[in-house]
Amino acid sequence: MTDVTSPATLHEAQAAPFLWSNTSMSAWGIKRLCAIALLCLAMATPQVSAKEAKPKRCLTECKARFGIVSAFGEEATILLAETTNKREYKINGNIFTTGKLRGNSVVIVLSGISTVNATMITQLLIDHFNVHHLLLSGIAGGINPNNKIGDVVVPSQWASPLEVYWHGNSNVPSPCGTPGDLLCLGLKLAQVTSTPNSAYQVPLPNGAVSTGLFMRDTFVRNNSNFPNGEYKFDYKVDPEMLAVAQSVKPQLDRCGAKNPSLCVSGQPVVRIGGRGVSGPVFLANPDYRNYLFKTIQAVSIDMETTAFAHVAYANEIPFIAFRSLSDLAGGNDFTDVGAFFGSGLAEGNESKFTLGFLDAWAKKYPETNE
DSSP: OOOTTSHHHHHHHHTGGGGOOSSOOOHHHHHHHHHHHHHHHHHHSOOOOTTTSOOOSOSSEEEEEEEEEESSHHHHHHHHHHOEEEEEEEETTEEEEEEEETTEEEEEEEOOSSHHHHHHHHHHHHHHEEEEEEEEEEEEEEOSTTSOTTOEEEOSEEEOTTOEEEOSSSSOOOTTSSTTOOGGGTOOBOOSSSSSOOOOEEOOTTOOEEOOEEEBOEEEOOTTTTTTOEEESEEEOOHHHHHHHHTOOOOOOSBOSSOTTOBOSSOOOEEEOSEEEEOSSOOOOHHHHHHHHHHHOEEEEESSHHHHHHHHHHTTOOEEEEEEEEEETTOSOHHHHHHHHTSSHHHHHHHHHHHHHHHHHHHHOGGGGO
């Protein structure tokens, strides 16, 4: 049989009106006309260009899932132990585990410590799986001196104060002609106070010395703010996720699972709200910790969450993060800090809170698990 796209068939199509007779058309003729009609319809249908086609959101598996990221091995281990129907995927040398956790279809991955690892792994997670919400569960250093080791903090926003303009002195920089104007460089000073933040001052016996470090906003572009993008200091967590987190009331531990004889004196609690911060440093400087608390009222610091939040915002995926405090960042008693850091107390409490949140989420929003 001649192919319907051949010149001969197209020639027959021109003569098709003359194929009819006073009697019923043969089955062969009906099939031929149907084929010709389909060809004409296909030729008339507008074609979608590659640019107009919607990109695929899942390179590996397309089941709708809650994406969970942890930075430190012990943080993820507890969650993975609770996960059922597990299946592992190796992507770029990283293990992504899918399964069911407290009524939620999830995919869990260990990012590794640092902002760059958190950025890379979060984007891989989004590209390879159909993630409808993102959650980061981990441990952190405390900034607010009123918070204690073992507490779980759930900040309402996340920032990167170590995204900076490094000036030569404490004067507000003016590379573009006006004090505080950096737009000619494609940069913008943070405006989290009424004026551009004064540079961090290092206290010394003979007086403070300016570091020249001025906090900046970070540029981010997504589908909603395209093409101009925007500058952001804070990435706000999803309000629905925050509301569910406020309902979670776990009984937190006072003693670490790895060393039950090592206990904190007060009962750890959950603290909702405030500003969490992240940066490419392990902060062991009490003076800079105090600067962060006094200047931007930070409650905790880690090396991953704001990078994770930036990627979530760029991909327009709702997110939240939970951090249990393993130490007071730059605390003076490093013996206790080291002991509690490895005691299992912080990761145990953040895992309890995360599991409680997932229980509450599955009950309130069961449709996201279908």
